[in-house]
Amino acid sequence: MKQAEVAARFAASAAHGGAVVGSLERFHTWWGGLPRSGAYAVEPVPFGALEQWGFAPRTGDLVHATGGFFSIEGVRVHPGGGADPWTRPIIHQPEIGILGILVQEFDGVLHCLMQAKFEPGNVNVRQLSPTVQATRSNYTRLHEGRSTPYAEYFRDPGAGRVLVDVLQSEQGGWFWRKHNRNIVVEVPPGTDVPVREGFCWLTLGQIRALLRTDDLVNMDARTVLACMPVEPVGDAEAPGADPFTAAVRRSTAARGDDPRARTSLGAVISRLTDAKARCLWKTERVPLAEVDGWECGADAISGGPDTDFRIVGVRVGARHREVGRWYQPLLEPTDVGLAAFVVRVFDGVLHVLVCARPEPGLLDLVEMAPTAQGRTRGGAAASAGPFADLALTDDPARVRFDTVLSEEGGRFRHARTRYRVVDAGADAPEDPPEGFCWVTVGQLMDLVRHAHYLNIEARTLLACLHTLG
Amino acid sequence: MKQAEVAARFAASAAHGGAVVGSLERFHTWWGGLPRSGAYAVEPVPFGALEQWGFAPRTGDLVHATGGFFSIEGVRVHPGGGADPWTRPIIHQPEIGILGILVQEFDGVLHCLMQAKFEPGNVNVRQLSPTVQATRSNYTRLHEGRSTPYAEYFRDPGAGRVLVDVLQSEQGGWFWRKHNRNIVVEVPPGTDVPVREGFCWLTLGQIRALLRTDDLVNMDARTVLACMPVEPVGDAEAPGADPFTAAVRRSTAARGDDPRARTSLGAVISRLTDAKARCLWKTERVPLAEVDGWECGADAISGGPDTDFRIVGVRVGARHREVGRWYQPLLEPTDVGLAAFVVRVFDGVLHVLVCARPEPGLLDLVEMAPTAQGRTRGGAAASAGPFADLALTDDPARVRFDTVLSEEGGRFRHARTRYRVVDAGADAPEDPPEGFCWVTVGQLMDLVRHAHYLNIEARTLLACLHTLG
Numbered sequence: 001m002k003q004a005e006v007a008a009r010f011a012a013s014a015a016h017g018g019a020v021v022g023s024l025e026r027f028h029t030w031w032g033g034l035p036r037s038g039a040y041a042v043e044p045v046p047f048g049a050l051e052q053w054g055f056a057p058r059t060g061d062l063v064h065a066t067g068g069f070f071s072i073e074g075v076r077v078h079p080g081g082g083a084d085p086w087t088r089p090i091i092h093q094p095e096i097g098i099l100g101i102l103v104q105e106f107d108g109v110l111h112c113l114m115q116a117k118f119e120p121g122n123v124n125v126r127q128l129s130p131t132v133q134a135t136r137s138n139y140t141r142l143h144e145g146r147s148t149p150y151a152e153y154f155r156d157p158g159a160g161r162v163l164v165d166v167l168q169s170e171q172g173g174w175f176w177r178k179h180n181r182n183i184v185v186e187v188p189p190g191t192d193v194p195v196r197e198g199f200c201w202l203t204l205g206q207i208r209a210l211l212r213t214d215d216l217v218n219m220d221a222r223t224v225l226a227c228m229p230v231e232p233v234g235d236a237e238a239p240g241a242d243p244f245t246a247a248v249r250r251s252t253a254a255r256g257d258d259p260r261a262r263t264s265l266g267a268v269i270s271r272l273t274d275a276k277a278r279c280l281w282k283t284e285r286v287p288l289a290e291v292d293g294w295e296c297g298a299d300a301i302s303g304g305p306d307t308d309f310r311i312v313g314v315r316v317g318a319r320h321r322e323v324g325r326w327y328q329p330l331l332e333p334t335d336v337g338l339a340a341f342v343v344r345v346f347d348g349v350l351h352v353l354v355c356a357r358p359e360p361g362l363l364d365l366v367e368m369a370p371t372a373q374g375r376t377r378g379g380a381a382a383s384a385g386p387f388a389d390l391a392l393t394d395d396p397a398r399v400r401f402d403t404v405l406s407e408e409g410g411r412f413r414h415a416r417t418r419y420r421v422v423d424a425g426a427d428a429p430e431d432p433p434e435g436f437c438w439v440t441v442g443q444l445m446d447l448v449r450h451a452h453y454l455n456i457e458a459r460t461l462l463a464c465l466h467t468l469g
Numbered sequence: 470m471k472q473a474e475v476a477a478r479f480a481a482s483a484a485h486g487g488a489v490v491g492s493l494e495r496f497h498t499w500w501g502g503l504p505r506s507g508a509y510a511v512e513p514v515p516f517g518a519l520e521q522w523g524f525a526p527r528t529g530d531l532v533h534a535t536g537g538f539f540s541i542e543g544v545r546v547h548p549g550g551g552a553d554p555w556t557r558p559i560i561h562q563p564e565i566g567i568l569g570i571l572v573q574e575f576d577g578v579l580h581c582l583m584q585a586k587f588e589p590g591n592v593n594v595r596q597l598s599p600t601v602q603a604t605r606s607n608y609t610r611l612h613e614g615r616s617t618p619y620a621e622y623f624r625d626p627g628a629g630r631v632l633v634d635v636l637q638s639e640q641g642g643w644f645w646r647k648h649n650r651n652i653v654v655e656v657p658p659g660t661d662v663p664v665r666e667g668f669c670w671l672t673l674g675q676i677r678a679l680l681r682t683d684d685l686v687n688m689d690a691r692t693v694l695a696c697m698p699v700e701p702v703g704d705a706e707a708p709g710a711d712p713f714t715a716a717v718r719r720s721t722a723a724r725g726d727d728p729r730a731r732t733s734l735g736a737v738i739s740r741l742t743d744a745k746a747r748c749l750w751k752t753e754r755v756p757l758a759e760v761d762g763w764e765c766g767a768d769a770i771s772g773g774p775d776t777d778f779r780i781v782g783v784r785v786g787a788r789h790r791e792v793g794r795w796y797q798p799l800l801e802p803t804d805v806g807l808a809a810f811v812v813r814v815f816d817g818v819l820h821v822l823v824c825a826r827p828e829p830g831l832l833d834l835v836e837m838a839p840t841a842q843g844r845t846r847g848g849a850a851a852s853a854g855p856f857a858d859l860a861l862t863d864d865p866a867r868v869r870f871d872t873v874l875s876e877e878g879g880r881f882r883h884a885r886t887r888y889r890v891v892d893a894g895a896d897a898p899e900d901p902p903e904g905f906c907w908v909t910v911g912q913l914m915d916l917v918r919h920a921h922y923l924n925i926e927a928r929t930l931l932a933c934l935h936t937l938g
Contacts, residue, residue, distance in 0.1 A: 001735045002726040096746045165739035167746075167833075181746050257471040266470045269918065270634035277565045277636075277650050363832060364636075364920070449738065450919050451833070 003229055003449075006163050011231035013110040013204035014466070020107045021201040024209060030200060034116050034126060041317040042120045046298045050313040050327045060289030060296070061092075062311070062329055069093070069135075070411070072301065072311050072329055074291035075176060075360045080280025087291040089301055089311055090361055091331060091411055092176045095136040096167065099180050099220045100154040102131040103163065104201070105189040111201040113150070113193065114221065119409025120316040121330050123416060127218035127406060128210060131199070149196050153185050160185040164227045167451040168459065169367060171407065172359025174309065174331055176285055179363065179451065180220075182227045204228070208467045214404045215416065219460065222405070226459035229445050232469050244345070244400065244423065248441065248469035251350035255442035260349045262438045265446055271437045272453070275356030276366045283360050300332075308375050309333045312413060330413035335375040336404065337417035338384050339457035340391035341465065342371040343400070344428040344438075351438040352465070353428060354458065355385065367455040368447070371436070376418060386433065390424045398423050401464045417457065419464055441465050472698055472918075475632050480700035482579040482673035483935070489576045490670040493678060499669060503585050503595060510786040511589045515767045519782040519796045529758030529765070530561075531780070531798055538562070538604075539880070541770065541780050541798055543760035544645060544829045549749025556760040558770055558780055559830055560800060560880055561645045564605040565636065568649050568689045569623040571600040572632065573670070574658040580670040582619070582662065583690065588878025589785040590799050592885060596687035596875060597679060600668070618665050622654050629654040633696045636920040637928065638836060640876065641828025643778065643800055645754055648832065648920065649689075651696045673697070677936045683873045684885065688929065691874070695928035698914050701938050713814070713869065713892065717910065717938035720819035724911035729818045731907045734915055740906045741922070744825030745835045752829050769801075777844050778802045781882060799882035804844040805873065806886035807853050808926035809860035810934065811840040812869070813897040813907075820907040821934070822897060823927065824854065836924040837916070840905070845887060855902065859893045867892050870933045876925075886926065888933055910934050 018024055047055070052065045062072035070093035078085045102113040117129035134148045153159055164184035171178075187193055195201065202210075207225065211217050217225075235241070236249035254260040263271075288296075294303040302310035312332050317325045342353045357369035372391035374384025384391065393399065400421045407415035432438060444462050447453035454462065487493055516522070521534045531541035539562035547554045571582040586598035603617045622628055633653035640647075656662055664670065671679075676694065680686050686694075704710070705718035723729040732740075757765075763772040771779035781801050786794045811822045826838035841860035843853025853860070862868065870890035877884070901907060913931050916922035923931065 001739075002733050003735055004726065006735070094751055098746075162736070162739050165735070165742045167742055181742060183742075257473065264471050266472055266475070266634070266918070267631070270470075270631050273634045273636055273650060273652075273920075277567075282563055449735070451742075452921065 001161060001163050007229040007231045009110050010204055010228045011233050014208060014230055015233040016109045016203040016205045018203050018206040020109055020203070021111055024206055027200065027202065027206065031116065034198065036125060039318065040118055040125060043315050044299065045313050045315045045327065047313050048298065049315070050329065053313070053327060053329065055288075055296070059287030061287055062301075069328075072288060073176070074286040074288045076284050076286045076290070077360045078282040080282065087286060088303065088307070089288060089291055089294060090176045090285070091174055091178070092285065093135070093178050097135040097180045098132055098151070098154050098183060099130050099224050100132040100150075100183045100185060101221075101224050102150055102153050102160070102193065103184055103186045104191065104193060106201070109203060110186070111203055112207060113195070113199055114202050114207065116198045116200070117218065118318060119218070120314055120328065121409035121411065121413040121415065122215075123406060123414050124215055127409065128207070128216055128221055129218045130221050130224050133220045149199075153187065154183055160187045164224070166227055166449060168223055168227065168456070169362055169452065170456050172362035172367070172455060174361065174412070176361045177363045178361070182224045184224065184228060204230075211464060211467055212401075212403050215406045218406060219408045219456065222460040222463045223456060225463040225466075226454070227448055229449070230466060234469070243348075244350075245469060247345040247348055247350040248465065250348060251441040252445075252466070252469050253442055254349055254440040255446050258440070258442065260347070261440045261443060262346055262351055265443055268437055268439055268443060268447070272356050272366065272368060275435055276364065279358045279366050281358055281360070281365055283365065308335065314413065331411060331415070332413040333415045335377050337415070338372060338374055338376045338388070338391065338420070339370040339417050339461060340372045340420035340422055341461045342387050342390050342422050342424045342428050344424055344426075346438070349440065351440060352444065353387070353432055353436055354439055356435045356437070357455065359455065362455070364452045368453055368458055369455045370457050370461055373457055387428075390427060391420055391422050393422055393424075398425070400468055403464070405460065419460055421461065421464055421468065441469075470630060470632050476698040476700045478579050479673055479697045480702050483677060483699055484702040485578045485672040485674045487672050487675040489578055489672070490580055493675055496669065496671065496675065500585065503667065505594060508787065509587055509594060512784050513768065514782050514784045514796065516782050517767065518784070519798065522782070522796060522798065524757075524765070528756030530756055531770075538797075541757060542645070543755040543757045545753050545755045545759070546829045547751040549751065556755060556762075557772065557776070558757060558760055558763060559645045559754070560643055560647070561754065562604070562647050566604040566649045567601055567620070567623050567652060568599050568693050569601040569619075569652045569654060570690075570693050571619055571622050571629075571662065572653055572655045573660065573662060575670070578672060579655070580672055581676060582664070582668055583671050583676065585667045585669075586687065587787060588687070589783055589797065590878035590880065590882040590884065591684075592875060592883050593684055596878065597676070597685055597690055598687045599690050599693050602689045618668075622656065623652055629656045633693070635696055635918060637692055637696065637925070638831055638921065639925050641831035641836070641924060643830065643881070645830045646832045647830070651693045653693065653697060673699075680933060680936055681870075681872050684875045687875060688877045688925065691929040691932045692925060694932040694935075695923070696917055698918070699935060703938070712817075713819075714938060716814040716817055716819040717934065719817060720910040721914075721935075721938050722911055723818055723909040724915050727909070727911065729816070730909045730912060731815055731820055734912055737906055737908055737912060737916070741825050741835065741837060744904055745833065748827045748835050750827055750829070750834055752834065777804065783882065800880060800884070801882040802884045804846050806884070807841060807843055807845045807857070807860065807889070808839040808886050808930060809841045809856075809889035809891055810930045811856050811859050811891050811893045811897050813893055813895075815907070818909065820909060821913065822856070822901055822905055823908055825904045825906070826924065828924065831924070833921045837922055837927055838924045839926050839930055842926055856897075859896060860889055860891050862891055862893075867894070869937055872933070874929065888929055890930065890933055890937065910938070
């Protein structure tokens with residue numbers, strides 16, 4: 001699994017519009033023909049009706065009767081520098097799950113086995129998901145349901161060839177130190193992989209095209225896509241190439257210490273190291289009962305108008321999941337989020353302005369985040385940092401990517417984020433302020449090989465950037 | 470700070486025996502002439518006499534009156550899989566310190582400004598240390614002593630050129646999630662850097678030579694040395710080259726997915742990801758009062774004959790440190806440790822057998838460790854894993870490096886580890902068991918650019934490996 005070879009093969013898949021296995025039209029027909037919402041029912045219920053879930057006596061944590069799955073607890077942040085600590089609820093799920101995509105060559109082109117997966121928090125019924133998206137509880141069948149299809153390819157990857165395999169974090173504002181194994185396993189061409197109901201083969205080019213549809217490609221699929229190394233799919237120097245497209249391609253090819261990058265990879269790492277050293281935050285998990293300023297009502301745990309989420313409970317009826325019916329809490333954001341990369345072309349090479357951002361639930365506290373990350377309210381940015389206005393421009397010539405995508409529907413209810421790539425040109429500062437850094441797409445790929453560099457929103461945006469070249 | 474350029478400059482420094490600024494002979498004369506032990510006095514004292522330190526009423530933690538510096542607390546490990554949790558004391562020092570080496574070119578050759586530094590836990594008086602070795606408490610002058618010399622070059626690295634800058638972990642068995650910023654800053658040639666008493670300029674070649682002296686180059690210097698990228702210092706293919714030396718040089722040049730490496734870099738990362746996913750440990754910091762099986766006596770906190778350390782207190786009198794006299798606890802190991810890389814030459818290229826090892830205090834629990842790591846007792850290995858016997862061979866033809874080096878004398882008392890590189894030839898398995906992986910020296914350098922890959926013992930051994938090429 002040499003990186004260059006893998007990147008070339010993914011690029012070939014990205015350049016391929018499909019039609020080896022089936023066209024995008026056929027995909028849409030298949031997608032439209034899947035059983036609709038009748039097969040599922042998700043209804044908010046008060047916590048008192050949340051079967052198998054309850055508030056633990058001493059801690060006040062919202063926990064499952066088995067002690068498994070996940071729990072709603074609290075996090076306390078001591079910001080340092082004499083500032084008062086603050087607390088808020090957080091989801092605690094202390095296990096490494098698997099987000100796995102199975103790939104196989106057909107006619108020499110890599111295809112990804114994707115799943116039309118229902119999750120109770122989805123705004124729609126199903127979203128396009130990795131082959132396997134499973135917690136350890138799923139594996140060990142804590143809930144005694146059916147086994148996870150295709151899990152065997154990832155539990156013991158010896159059966160195939162591992163192309164990508166790295167731990168990555170999830171929402172650091174909502175999860176306590178959650179990370180999942182992002183893994184891509186290739187089965188040899190010609191091996192019979194039965195396609196089960198609700199699964200389909202797609203090229204990377206097809207998935208990239210689908211990434212522009214609101215709420216279709218789910219968060220778990222996006223993070224695995226972001227971890228796939230790729231070469232540029234076309235020639236940046238071809239005569240008549242669109243200048244922006246060419247800039248993206250050069251940026252994708254500009255890895256490591258490529259002279260086209262404004263910042264050497266070592267300097268990028270140094271910027272992040274500096275931000276980590278400057279961050280004085282100390283964080284600790286605390287009982288939910290110790291979270292100040294939040295009220296646990298009959299229907300929701302909420303923290304007032306300035307907080308970005310509340311915790312609710314739902315009853316879920318489903319035919320096509322591991323178990324037929326279940327109850328669970330979900331984290332429900334109050335607003336649509338914003339995650340935007342402000343980009344600028346320097347000397348014909350696209351550069352992305354990343355931000356070193358502390359989040360209470362991140363293992364190492366600080367990871368690289370979008371230029372602007374926060375909430376929107378009525379279209380305006382709320383608390384998304386100094387570049388929020390640039391990121392929310394309505395100039396269509398600047399907005400290169402703009403799609404509302406959903407976050408993890410297994411834990412969040414109707415969590416949607418506006419993902420944007422905005423070419424701010426000379427309005428973006430050549431010398432970024434402290435905590436920000438210009439990087440190439442290729443350097444983002446260098447970093448995403450390793451854990452703890454790009455946060456989940458930045459990884460989604462990396463997958464979005466790949467659609468622009 | 471392009472990696473290749475930096476590696477070439479460090480290689481030039483490593484190839485240089487010195488004598489631009491001063492020969493090794495001159496170094497030894499200077500070292501021997503430094504004020505001896507009379508300037509310092511370190512005496513064990515009972516905890517009751519440990520001024521400014523005491524056991525906190527509720528938790529039983531051993532803490533400083535200011536709440537700063539560090540504390541002795543407990544860690545609880547839930548091993549998972551139905552096994553009972555276990556506890557032990559651990560040092561908690563929740564701040565990122567700086568281990569910084571200032572470098573400057575003289576006659577075109579990089580020199581490192583090294584310090585003859587006293588630490589109270591040293592078996593000898595002084596050891597060769599980085600230019601700056603300071604906790605945040607030192608910076609912020611919590612103890613109201615003198616300021617740390619040269620700290621200004623690292624606090625605001627804008628003054629120089631940052632060549633290396635990465636967070637690295639320390640002993641995961643003894644520290645709770647301690648990590649330090651390993652940083653190398655270059656000041657432009659010709660800039661006047663006054664050499665203060667107790668400091669000297671050495672080339673990398675000179676420091677490498679000194680690494681073979683017992684208890685001379687300290688742990689903090691070794692980890693920074695390990696983070697310096699280097700090219701091989703000589704030509705592996707020169708006629709008449711010693712085959713082992715040539716194998717080390719090829720291995721040093723075999724970075725990333727070099728075809729000479731048995732394992733691609735992606736596969737190495739995948740092995741570590743797999744080990745992390747398999748590790749079911751959950752760890753938490755607990756009050757010292759909740760540590761089972763350890764007794765807090767008047768003079769020591771100890772856990773009986775099977776434990777590898779005890780906690781003691783000392784009174785320190787020193788003239789040449791930030792403050793004149795102080796008291797502090799130290800962790801005192803019961804035995805000399807063992808840290809060994811078992812190596813084997815495959816097709817003319819040296820490979821190192823690394824082990825994915827969980828340690829309770831590591832942030833991400835599992836890092837890459839020496840092939841054999843543990844304790845020795847009377848020369849025999851105790852609990853150092855399946856390759857301990859190979860690592861402790863007394864066949865001189867196999868032992869390529871064998872030096873007893875000290876661990877951090879600021880927190881540990883008389884902590885010494887036997888560092889070994891052992892060429893086991895065909896006695897080392899071609900296909901390593903689960904949790905072990907063959908890597909090249911170049912790949913170790915690729916990984917040490919990032920946090921959370923190589924544990925502190927593996928990093929010392931990487932610095933030792935560099936002396937063999």
